[in-house]
Amino acid sequence: MPGLADEIDALAAEGFSGVVRVDRGGETAFAKAYGLADRARAIPNRVDAQFGIASGAKGLTALTVVSLVAEGALELTTTARSVLGEDLPLIDERVTVEQLLAHRSGIGDYLDEETDLDFDDYLMPVPVQNLATTEQYLAVLDGYPSKFEPDERFAYCNSGYVVLALIAERVSGVPYHDLVEQRVTGPAGMDDTRFLRSDELPARAALGYLSAHGLRTNVFHLPVRGNGDGGVYTTAADVAALWRALFADRIVSNEWVAEMIRPRSDPAKGEVGYGLGFWLPREGLVRLTGGDTGVSFSSTHDPATNTTSTILSNMATGGGPIARLLEERLFT
Numbered sequence: 001m002p003g004l005a006d007e008i009d010a011l012a013a014e015g016f017s018g019v020v021r022v023d024r025g026g027e028t029a030f031a032k033a034y035g036l037a038d039r040a041r042a043i044p045n046r047v048d049a050q051f052g053i054a055s056g057a058k059g060l061t062a063l064t065v066v067s068l069v070a071e072g073a074l075e076l077t078t079t080a081r082s083v084l085g086e087d088l089p090l091i092d093e094r095v096t097v098e099q100l101l102a103h104r105s106g107i108g109d110y111l112d113e114e115t116d117l118d119f120d121d122y123l124m125p126v127p128v129q130n131l132a133t134t135e136q137y138l139a140v141l142d143g144y145p146s147k148f149e150p151d152e153r154f155a156y157c158n159s160g161y162v163v164l165a166l167i168a169e170r171v172s173g174v175p176y177h178d179l180v181e182q183r184v185t186g187p188a189g190m191d192d193t194r195f196l197r198s199d200e201l202p203a204r205a206a207l208g209y210l211s212a213h214g215l216r217t218n219v220f221h222l223p224v225r226g227n228g229d230g231g232v233y234t235t236a237a238d239v240a241a242l243w244r245a246l247f248a249d250r251i252v253s254n255e256w257v258a259e260m261i262r263p264r265s266d267p268a269k270g271e272v273g274y275g276l277g278f279w280l281p282r283e284g285l286v287r288l289t290g291g292d293t294g295v296s297f298s299s300t301h302d303p304a305t306n307t308t309s310t311i312l313s314n315m316a317t318g319g320g321p322i323a324r325l326l327e328e329r330l331f332t
Contacts, residue, residue, distance in 0.1 A: 004022075004030070004325075004329055005030055005032075007325055008020055008030070008032070008322055008325065008326075009032075011321045011322050011325060012032075012034040012035075012322065014318075014321070015212050015318055016034050016035060016313065016315075016318040016319060016322060017034060017035025017036060017045060017209075017313055017314055017315050017318060018033070018034060018035060018045060018051065018206070018296070018311065018312045018313030018314055018315070018318070018319060019031070019032070019033045019034070019045060019046075019047055019049060019051070019235075019236045019310075019311075019312045019313075020032055020034070020236075020309075020310070020311050020322055020326075021047070021236035021237075021239075021240065021308075021309075021310045022307075022308070022309050022310075022326065022330065023240050023243075023306075023307065023308040023310075024305070024306070024307050025305070025306050025307075026244070026306055028240070031047045031236060031237075032047065033045040033046050033047045033049065035314075035315075037049050037204075037205075037206035037207060037314065038206075038207055039207075039209065039214075039215055040215050045206055045314070046204070047235075047236060047237075048192070048204065048235050048236075048237065049204050049205070049206045049235065049312075050192055050193075050194075050196070050202070050204050050205040050206065050233040050234060050235055051205075051206050051233060051234065051235070051295070051297065051312035051313070051314055052206075052208055052222075052226070052231060052232070052233050052292075052294070052295045052297075052314075053230070053232060053233070053234055053239075053288075053290045053295065053297035053312065054230045054231065054290030054291055054292040054295040054296075054297060055158070055229065055230045055289065055290035055291070055292070056230070056232070056234075056288045056289060056290035056297045056299070057195075057226060057228075057229070057230045057231060057232040057290070058161050058228070058229060058230065058277050058288075058290075059242075059277045059278055059288045060180050060184050060185070060232060061161050061164055061165055061168075061180070061228040061229070061277065062101050062164075062260065062276050062277020062278070063183070063184045063246075063251050063252060063260075063277065064165075064168055064176075064179050064180050064183050064184055065097065065101065065164050065167070065168050066101075066252050066256055066259075066260060066276065066277075067183045067184070067251065067252050068168055068171060068172060068183075069097070069256075070252055070253065070256050073171050073172060074097055074167070074168075074171055075097070076096065076097050076098035076101075077096050077097070077098065078096060078097045078167075079093060079094065079095060079096055079097075080095045080096070080097070080100065080105075080163055080167060081093045081095070083166075083167045083170050083171060084163075084166070084167070084170075087138060087142075088138065088141055088142055088163070090107075090108060090142070090143065090144060090145050090146065091105075091107050091146075091163070092105075092106065092107070092146050092149075092150055094150045095107060095150050096150070097164070097167065098264075098276070099150050099151055100157075100160040100161070100163055100164050101160075101164065101276040101277055102154070102264035102265065102274060102275070102276055103154050103155060103156050103157050103160060103265075103274060104150070104151050104152075104153065104154055104155075104264060104265070105150055105151075105157060105160050106146050106147050106148040106149055106150050106151075106152060106153075106155065107144070107146055107147070107157060107159055107160055107163070108143075108144025108145050108146060108147060108159065109144060109147075109155075109157045109158055109159045109160075110125065110140045110141055110144060110158065110159050110162075111123060111158040111159070111229075112157075112158075113156050113158070114155060114156070120210055120211075120221075120293060122220065122221060123221070124140070124221070124222070124223065125140055126139055126140055128198075128219075128220060128221070128222060128223050128224050129199075129224050130224075131223035131224060131225065131227070132197070132223070132224050132225045133175070133225075134162070134165050134166050134169050134175070134176045134227055134228070135166070135169075137162045137165075137166070137227060138166075140162075141159050141162060141163065144159065153265075153271065154264075154265040154271040154272055154274060158229040158230070159229070160229075161228040161229035161230075162227050162228045162229050163228070164228050165227050165228025165229075166228070168228075176227060176228060177195045177225075180195070180232075181194075183251070184242075184251055185238075185242075187245060187250050187251050188238075188241050188242050188244075188245035188246070188250060188251060189241050189245065190234065190238040190241050190242060191238070192204075192234065192235045192237070192238050193232060193233065193234040193235070193238045194232070194233055195225055195226050195227075195231060195232050195233070196225070196233045197224055197225050198218075198219050198222060198223075198224050198225070199219065199224055201233075205233055206314040207294075207314060208222075208292075208293065208294020208295050208314045208315070209294050209314060209315055210293060210294060210316075211315075212315065212317075212318070217294060218292070218293040218294030218295070221292075221293040221294070222292060222293060222294075222295075230290055230292065234312075235312075236310050236312055239288075239299050239308075239310045239312075240308055240310065243299070243301040243308050247301075247303050259275075259276070260275050260276040260277060260278060261275045261276075261278055261280060261286050262275055262276075263275060263280055264276065281300070284302060284303070284304055285300055285301070285302055285331055286300070286301050286302075286303065287299065287300045287301070291316060292316065293316060294314060294315065294316060295313070295314070295316060296311070296312075296313040296315060296316055296317065296318065296319045297311065297312050297313070297319075298310070298311050298319065298323050299311070300326075300327065300330075300331060302330075302331060307330055307331070309323070309326040309327075309330055309331075311323055311326075
């Protein structure tokens with residue numbers, strides 16, 4: 001794909017920092033790194049660099065929860081209240097696991113993206129170093145009243161996915177981060193995917209930057225360790241491995257995959273195409289995306305042709321033009 005490679009290079013030259021990878025028919029057709037992983041030390045990004053993917057981790061949370069449903073530890077109709085007990089009393093007693101997975105629960109959100117958020121601001125309501133375990137997020141999740149009745153409409157909800165991590169932890173007795181490794185990243189062969197602490201990143205992890213220039217990183221803007229709503233670090237190769245494993249019956253059964261990519265919200269009603277943990281941009285395509293301070297991620301997969309595009313960036317902006325190019329060339 002020489003022509004497309006040249007176009008990606010041209011767009012990347014406008015200020016993109018990260019990795020772009022394209023897989024076709026199970027083979028890597030393009031993989032290239034751009035920009036710097038560490039600006040202060042002039043260390044370039046590598047194709048095997050680990051990038052934070054923000055809300056891209058919601059797909060891992062959804063798969064973890066659905067694997068517990070498939071085993072019978074939970075049901076999609078299980079209410080959050082039946083697991084939470086007296087914790088988070090403002091969550092409506094009717095809210096179910098399925099509604100949380102589909103962003104249709106209506107619960108209040110500690111990081112409500114329907115409001116005008118400035119991701120360069122310090123948005124965490126508690127010191128970020130206090131957010132390393134799932135139970136520690138209770139202090140963040142509490143105190144937000146419901147926005148609407150359960151299942152009334154779609155509303156993207158970060159809190160909902162931390163609640164799902166909490167539910168998964170409590171019903172299994174296993175910490176959320178270990179559950180993800182046992183049930184998703186391990187079976188998928190995602191050896192470079194971890195919920196890393198931002199204050200002890202390994203050499204291959206790309207630092208996230210607040211702007212196109214300068215040395216300020218996102219270390220004070222995000223939880224010190226990500227959880228159910230985002231924050232895992234991964235590589236382009238591991239993202240490709242996730243898509244392969246997902247549609248090869250290696251994480252949950254094909255029947256459950258079909259259930260997860262069945263739309264729960266209707267674009268014809270002004271909503272967005274969304275299943276359980278996965279965006280459905282149009283019929284036949286499945287997508288994971290994430291964006292935060294110093295983080296940008298998008299990966300689209302077409303199961304029919306086994307084609308995948310993945311963009312990981314250690315900046316909040318810059319990957320959009322490349323994503324649009326790949327959408328046009330690969331999926332139309």
